[in-house]
Amino acid sequence: MRRFRRTLGAAALAATVVAGTVGSASGTAQTPITGPPPGTAAWRGDHSLGRELPDPARASAGEVAAFFDSLTDSQEHDLASRHPRVVGNLDGAPSALRYEANARALPTRSDDRQILAYDPRGRGEIVEVFGDLDRARHVAVIVPGSDTDARTFDRTSAMARSLYEETAGATAVVAWAGYTTPVGVGLDAATGDLAEAGAERLVRFTRGLTATGAAKPALFCHSYGSVVCGLAAHEADASDIVAFGSPGMRADDVADLDTDARVWAAKAPADWISKVPNVEFAGLGHGNDPTAPEFGARHVPADDVTDHTGYFEPGTSSLHAFAAIARGEVR
Structure with missing residues (x-):
């Protein structure tokens, strides 16, 4: 694997930026469930x-x-x-x-409600389904980023509901808050430890879907969730992997993900994630920008998205494109 090949100068920059971020914005260290x-x-x-x-x-x-x-x-x-x-x-x-x-x-x-999983341990993990998971021709799974747990789950379920409505109910959409996410901006968000644990759970979840006869899902991976998806890509049952608002997927390029799934990427010009250096050093940072041409992902428009969490806002070009991917309309 060609993961994490970076120059020493870029690596030093990553370490400096992350260290500065940790000093200015607190995060509480998490132990994955x-x-x-x-x-x-x-x-x-x-x-x-x-x-x-x-x-x-x-x-x-x-x-x-x-x-x-x-x-x-x-x-x-x-x-x-x-x-x-x-x-x-x-x-x-x-x-x-x-x-x-x-x-x-x-x-x-x-x-x-159709609650597909609920684990009360830690901050709580929960998974909810919109639509008919068993009969839908297409399935989409929303993989959220930091600060997601049972208490804040409404934000993830809102993304899933928005996508479900945009597909006019043609796709079953799963809000998957099924892993321990980072809290705040700190070392957890800058490293891959929680993502590695989350990737194992995501792989098993996708295999569980297909084992029960559901369609192979498209994964929509937001922010730190795209790190989870990047680490899960080579084993997850997925038709598509869509990274948006991503700090990196812990891969050099699409080939490095080692997946047969189609890989897509979106990043709004107004998204603050653009200010995060796409480098990795000593476990800090998450690597190349998935929207960079050399990464090789398919482009998803997002110029009209106004912030880091706005990709599922009704009327946005990103939501329209996401729905087309979720319905299997683009090849």
């Missing part, structure tokens, strides 16, 4: 079916899907009732069953 979901011990000890249940820590999404395919409806609902936090977070389990389990697991009622 990893491992199987809450309730796994009780799940592992459940022998009510006369056989072992798939281990959430070791079973592949395909193995989980095959297990649930072998159950009756009554057996599925019984497991969701007794182990809602495991079933609700188990990639490869049927989406409708996960909605049912998470309606039980959430601290407040959510009967009118």
Whole structure:
């Protein structure tokens, strides 16, 4: 891999800028949520079916899907009732069953929402679906950036709802706040540790979608979320990867991502991310600008986007282009 080949001068600049940023804008160090979901011990000890249940820590999404395919409806609902936090977070389990389990697991009622995952640990992780995930011909997944958690999830769900509406419901859209994000502007945002943990979760999530028969998704990766997508690209099941407002994807160019997915990039002239140097040194910074011609990504227009978070605003050229990608209309 050709990742992170930079000149010493550029690397020194990155280190200086990041050090200065950390000194002027605080960030709270985060520990990523990893491992199987809450309730796994009780799940592992459940022998009510006369056989072992798939281990959430070791079973592949395909193995989980095959297990649930072998159950009756009554057996599925019984497991969701007794182990809602495991079933609700188990990639490869049927989406409708996960909605049912998470309606039980959430601290407040959510009967009118399709919550595909909910993990209360840490700052909380949550995944919501807009549209019919099982029947839609196309699926899109929004991968958000820093300062995203259960408390601030409305910002991510708003992006997903905007894209869903722009596709006129032709694409199922997933708001995926399924990893521990950086808080503020600090070392977490400047390094790839949280992105690496998030990439593992994103890979498993996309494989869970396709294992249950959903379409291979297009990933829409905002800001630090594009670092997650860059690290996940070579293993994720994805038709397209769209980086926008990106500080870099920890890759030199599209070939370095080692993916068959089509890669797109957008950055608004008014986006403050343009002021972040696209270099990497000693783990600080995220590498080349995905919108640079030499990176090789397909261009997404964004000249009318007014700030770092405005790419899904109704009427913008970026949202219009995103919808065309999500509907599979561009090749």
